[in-house]
Amino acid sequence: MDMNTVEKLLTTTRSVRKRLDLDREVPLDAVKSCLEMAIQAPTGSNSQQWRYLVITDPEKRKAIADLYSRSFKLYAKESAAAAPKLPPTDPRSQRMMKVVTSAVYLAENLHRVPMFIITLLEGRVEKADVLAQASFYGSSLPAAWSLMMALRANGLGSAWTTLHLRYEKEAAGILGIPDHYTQTCLLPVAYFKGEDFRPAKRVPVEQLTYLDSWGEKLW
Numbered sequence: 001m002d003m004n005t006v007e008k009l010l011t012t013t014r015s016v017r018k019r020l021d022l023d024r025e026v027p028l029d030a031v032k033s034c035l036e037m038a039i040q041a042p043t044g045s046n047s048q049q050w051r052y053l054v055i056t057d058p059e060k061r062k063a064i065a066d067l068y069s070r071s072f073k074l075y076a077k078e079s080a081a082a083a084p085k086l087p088p089t090d091p092r093s094q095r096m097m098k099v100v101t102s103a104v105y106l107a108e109n110l111h112r113v114p115m116f117i118i119t120l121l122e123g124r125v126e127k128a129d130v131l132a133q134a135s136f137y138g139s140s141l142p143a144a145w146s147l148m149m150a151l152r153a154n155g156l157g158s159a160w161t162t163l164h165l166r167y168e169k170e171a172a173g174i175l176g177i178p179d180h181y182t183q184t185c186l187l188p189v190a191y192f193k194g195e196d197f198r199p200a201k202r203v204p205v206e207q208l209t210y211l212d213s214w215g216e217k218l219w
């Protein structure tokens with residue numbers, strides 16, 4: 001494998017919000033090969049109960065974006081109340097402000113993003129135990145992340161979003177989704193502008209990884 005390309009794809013597939021090209025249509029064929037790559041992901045018991053709902057209809061996008069925006073307003077209020085009070089000069093404040101302005105931009109402009117892809121899975125796990133929940137979401141989310149990377153490799157930006165799920169039932173009504181399907185995330189999809197995506201700052205793996213027993217540093 002060409003490790004430079006692999007590393008670039010894995011480390012620079014970012015949430016794209018402000019750099020989505022809202023004026024350029026995304027042809028349906030452009031996402032077909034991405035979905036074909038995505039569904040190579042694993043599923044529990046090889047069940048492959050996934051579905052993908054591609055939404056381009058402007059009225060449906062507007063209706064889903066309205067749900068998202070309603071949910072975002074509640075989320076913003078809750079997050080502001082819970083946020084630690086840091087001075088504006090603190091680098092953590094600055095990093096947080098970057099994400100906040102980007103998230104606000106998406107909430108205000110979601111209806112203008114030319115395509116949404118909602119990932120779904122057959123079944124419901126609200127009342128299930130951890131094993132069932134992990135098996136369930138683990139049968140949808142790896143493919144969704146593969147999809148984000150395949151889109152990125154094809155010049156298409158997206159951002160993992162979940163906020164519309166506060167109103168999942170209303171979204172299902174708008175889109176005709178049967179009751180026994182669960183929506184697992186919504187990817188707004190558009191061509192991205194610019195190419196300078198960079199790896200994000202993360203806590204070093206040395207601080208996150210243990211060997212044999214909890215807390216025993218590996219490196």
Ligand SMILES: Cc1cc2nc3c(=O)[nH]c(=O)nc-3n(C[C@H](O)[C@H](O)[C@H](O)COP(=O)(O)O)c2cc1C
Nearest residue numbers: 013014015016099103106159160161162163164200
């Ligand atoms: C489970 C999950 C839910 C998320 N939900 C939203 C969302 O509803 N709206 C949004 O703008 N970003 C959402 N994000 C994106 C994160 O905010 C994003 O990953 C974070 O800003 C870090 O940016 P990066 O993806 O560029 O590293 C979500 C990400 C994950 C993994």
